[in-house]
Structures are given as structure tokens and as C-alpha cells.
Amino acid sequence: MVFNIITDGKWIKESILISMLFLFLIALAIASLTLGAADIPVRTVIDVIIGSLPFIERAIEPGYRSIILYLRVPRILLASIVGAALAMAGSIMQGLFKNPMADPYIIGVSGGAALGASLAIVTGLQAISYMSLPLLAFTTAIITVFVVYNIAREKNRVPVDTLLLAGIAVSFFLSAVNSFIMYFSGQHLRQVLFWTLGGFYSPRYVHIYISFPLLVACLAITMPLTKYMDAIMLGEEEAMYLGVEVELLKKVLLIIAALITAVAVAFSGVIGFVGLISPHIVRLIIGPGHRYLVPTSAIVGAIFLLFSDTLARTIMAPTEIPVGIITALVGAPFFIYLLWKNKRRM
């Protein structure tokens, strides 16, 4: 696929951009590995990474090794994956709704996941296993999307405007329910709140084994669909005239976006702004063609969230600020700056 992109000739600019961004992500990851409550020199980091590969031995202090391999690496990987997933979902939602204000939570995923999470915490279910909270959160998120979808559905068609309204309505309802639960959560209040604000407190490799393949699979399915997403930009009816099976496309895109968002939120809570502004940043640099918008948004999302998360755990070390606060604090002004700079273009 990369070959196709490059040999096309016309899209050199976009290919170079993606490659550069990818390299930047890796550099950022390595830098993040060195930062934290305990600052670890780069040399040691590299030693640890290489040392973890089979058949290679390096002499390292055991403390550093644990921190890097069991705390920071999974956290950095997960932050990147979640950022990529949210940004990709955001670009899909903005294309589906033909609305630059759409974000991945617009059809109720966040409300649904929060419900599951707070239930798991308050009922003590989460003590059963470290996977029980994410599992419950994922399940309630998917059920919520299913409900929203069916509210909006008319026979075989899903009008996008109705879907938006249904998502908003259900989100409001769930928000009220969650507030209710929080009010009565007693000693669990802090935990529920922290989950809702989003963060990577105890990332495990299992999370990565689940989310990464899913992300890659969804990206692979979405890539051939990007040309149809461009067609929908002209209007759903116009896309039909171009031979696109619009209703089927909408269903598939909704499922993909809901899936990756639900998985992301299940593992990291509700982190805002990443899904909304990553596609915007990309659009402002290389334009709205989805063939590049979707994958580039994913990388930008990964960079943005990784950066925010590193900031979240270093800025007031050893305390951690919930990463959702950082994304909002960093994201909102940045977004306003972009808008202001490109007033006419939007």
C-alpha cells in the first residue's frame, strides 16, 4: 500500500509528511521513556530496550528495567494507540456527519462507557479482575451505540441528522445517570471521577495485545473506503449517483468508529479533544481527502496524546494530572489558534 501511495507521483508531499510524523512519534516515544518521576538517561533506555530483545544481554539496574519495561513502555504504547484510535474515529465521524464539529463520542460511546465503568467501580465488580472494568465499559459503550443507532434508524436508512440528535439525547441521559451514580458512590467517588477524566494509570501489555491489532485491522478495512468517504462529502444522494452503497458504507463506518472508540475509552477513560482536533490539524495542512486524512490523523492523534500524557505525569511529578485535563488545556487554545490563523479557509 505504501508503494501505491508513492508511485502515484502526485502525492509526494503527503507521503513525506506521514513518514516524518511517524519518525517524530518514535523520537517522542523514546524521549518520553526517559522522562518521569525518575529521570532515566537515554543511554540506559536504549540499553533496556535492546536488552529486552532475545539473545541480547545488557547489564542494567533492575529498578530502571522495571520502570521502563513494565511502566513506561506499555503506557507510551497504549497512549499512542488510544490517541491514534480516537483520532481515526474522529476523522470518520467528521466525514460521516459532514460536520467538522463531530468527535468520536458523538453517538454516545463516552456516556455508555462511563456508565459501565462507574457501575464496575461502585459495585465492586472491578475487583474481580483487572479486565472486568474495561470489559464492562466496552460492553455498555457498544450497547449504547446500538440503542442510538436503532432510535435513528428508519427501516433500512439511517439519516445522519437524526443519528446526531439521538446521540446527543442519549448522552445527556447517560450523563445524568452517571452523575446520579457519582453522587451515591461514597468512598468510590474519587475513583469514578478519575476514570471519567481519563488516564493511563495501570497500563498492561494485555491492553496492547487487544487494542493494537484491532486498530490495525480497522485501519486496513477503512483505507479502501476512504474514496467513498470523499464521495459522501458531496452529499449522500450525490454519492449514490456515483455508485456508492451509501447506507452500507455508513453502517460499516459507524461500526468501525464505535469499536475503536469503545476499546480506547474502556482502557483509558474519556479523553477529549484528541478525536476532534487531530483531523482538523491534518486537514489544514494537507486538505480533506480521506485517503490521507484518516491515517495521518491517526499518527497526529498518537503524537498529541503521547505528548499530553508525558506532560501529565511529569509536569507535577510525582503527582499525575488526569490526561484529559491536559488535552483540553493544550488542545483548546491550539485549536483556537488554528481557527484564527485560517479563518477564511474554514
Place this chain on the structure above:
Amino acid sequence: MLEVNNLSVSFEENFVFSNLDMHVNDGELYGLIGPNGAGKTTLLKCISGVLNPQNGSVILKDRNIDSMSRKEIAKKIGVVPQKVKINFNFKVEEIIELGRLPHKGYFRISSHSLDRDKVEEAMRATKTHKFKERDATTLSGGELQRVMIARALAQDPDLLLLDEPTSHLDINHQIKIMDLVKTISEEKSVVAVFHDLNLASHYCDRVALLGNGRILNSGKPEEVIKSSTIEQVYGARVTVDKHPITGKVHVTPIHFPNQNLNEKTDKLRIHVVCGGGTGTDIMRELVNEGYNVTAGVLNVLDSDKKAAESMGIPHIQESPFSDITEASMRENIRLIKSADLIILSEVPFGEGNIRNLEAVAWALNNDKKVYMIDDLEDRDFTDDKAFDLLEDTKEDNLRLFKDTSTLLDSVLENTGD
């Protein structure tokens, strides 16, 4: 190229049209005209396969579109919608490239050289090559319409469907777009919905008039666009005239601000003796002021007769190339009898219509007031017969004026409110 058979469509409770038959040939520009709500856009949607009819079939090049997938249809039919709103800043070329979508396989991500060629062709045909790098949101209505047509052409269809292609454009762009569409229709077939009857008449090879749930008439524009039909279907009074050189018909709405044409008022009855176009202005002025106007005798080919007809003025007509017959003469006298005032226009007299002057003479001798212009000698081509006719009449019933406007002013002053 396209056959529509027995098509019926209804939405929920509302029936749109039924048993509709239509036939479009290769290489022709076929227009759909009719009032709002007649179902023109609905018909277009059925042809493109987006709407499923309750009954009937659409056959494109011997294939029923029912049996074709949306993608297959898109390779054969290109649709240009009325107006498109672009929310994101796509480049013009990117939009035109979307036209190649039906030809792309699912997994193909980049373009083939065939795609490139078709896009180039489409841009050349629509003269959009020069702004292919421009942001589509910065285009004017006319430019954007050209781009949308280019996109449809890039699909390489056999049939092009246009929904009111120029309704929102200024006249300069209307002509440019229609010229483009006409050129395209020489190779491909085009079916277009028109609101503007004159555009349809000017450019279409054939038209179909939709109304009352069916196609009322189809054929060449001059056969379909007739004033009586237009009035019946659109509910508007019009006159339909044929250009003597191009042979195209054009429609002009008739508008009398001051009165409802069919109302009988208490105002004076005025009979106008005219011909050769000399009476049109007089009749129009009088009708506008609310008088009950009659006219005669007018030859069927005379423009005054057309005017009288469009204004709803009862008149006596005579067959072409014939002198005024005894029967027409009698009818004319009958109208004169019931008139309060007779006006003779600046019509020249020859053997064909000299009997009209006899009628005027009769009027004078029977105590009817007559107004006329004082230059009869200049208009007399009957060896002074006209002059002689008026010699023996009662002078005091006759009033002479130096020109038509003075005559009309006098009429309005003396008899008006």
C-alpha cells in the same frame, strides 16, 4: 437509448404520476417541463435508479435498471444535481476525479492512466482545466456547475441527467452552460429538467410536458409549447410566438395590472377596426383601462388578431388570403351595433379589407361615434375608394385626430372616470 414504460410513483398518501411513458433517442437533448410539483425531479430520480417506482420500468440501452447495481448504473448514467454545497475545501480536480469512482475496484487506492485521461477529457470539454487546482468553495455558481458537469462526464456515461441546470445562474452563465450541454448531447443523450420554458424551447430537440400526473404532450418544442396548453397547465396567461428565422418558439407572459380580463365592467364598449399590427397598442391601452373591447374584421394571420386573442378580446376573424366575406361583415356590424364607440386605427386599406371601412361608414350613418386618424388619403390603396366611402357619411359623428396617442388621450378623458 432510454425507455420509460408505464411508470407510476406515489409517496405515502400522495400520488405523483402514473402510467408514464417516455422515450429518449441517442444523441438528443430531451427537456422535461411542467409546473412545480408535477413530478419532473421525481421522474429523474426514477430514471437514475435512486427512487423505486410502484409500477413500471426504466430501460437503459435494453437493460432494465432494476437489474443493475448502483455501481453499474453510475457507469452509464451521470447525474448533475441542481445545486451542490461543498463544506470542505476539496480541490476542483479532486471533485472531478470522484467521477471515476464507479470504475474503481474496492481495493484500488490510486488512479489508473485511464482515469487520468477521462478526467482530462472532462476538464477540456467543460473548460475547467484552468482552475483545477482551486479550492472548490471559492468558485462561483456558474463555475461550480461546470465542475459538476465535468464530474458527471468523467463517469463516461451514456446518459446525462440534469436537474434545473441553470436555475440559479445569471443569464451569461445560463447560456454558457446550455451551450456546453447542447454540445454534450450531440454525443451522449441528455435529459434535463427546465423551469425556463424559453431555454427548453431554444435548446432541446424534444420536450415532454408533465402535469396532472402524466406526460400531457411530448415532441418538438414548438409542438408542445402552445399558449392554450401552457395556460391550462401552468395557470398563467401567455402568448407563444415563433421566431420567423430560427423557428424556435418563445413564451411571453401577459400581464394586465389593472383588471381581470374576463370581468365585464360598466365601462364603455369600444370596437376597434384595425389590422397589420396597428391596433395592438390601442387594444392594450383600452383593456388596461378597463373598457370592454371588441375588434374586427381581422385576418387570421394578422398580428392584431394574435394580440386580440391573447388579450381575450372578442373579435371577428377572416381566413387567410381572402377578402372580407359577407358573413364576417355581418358579424362585424353586429359588434359595431353593440359598441358605444368605434376606433379606426392607422390601418392601410386595400381590396382585402376595404369592407372594414364600409363597416365604419355604416357606423357613422347609424349614429355611432367614430374616432380616427386624419390621414386616410395616405393609407388608401384602393384608388380613392376609401375616401369616397367616407364622403357621404354624417360628419358630426366623426372625430379626427392627428395621431394615435392624442386619440387615446381623448377617449380616456371623455369617457373615463
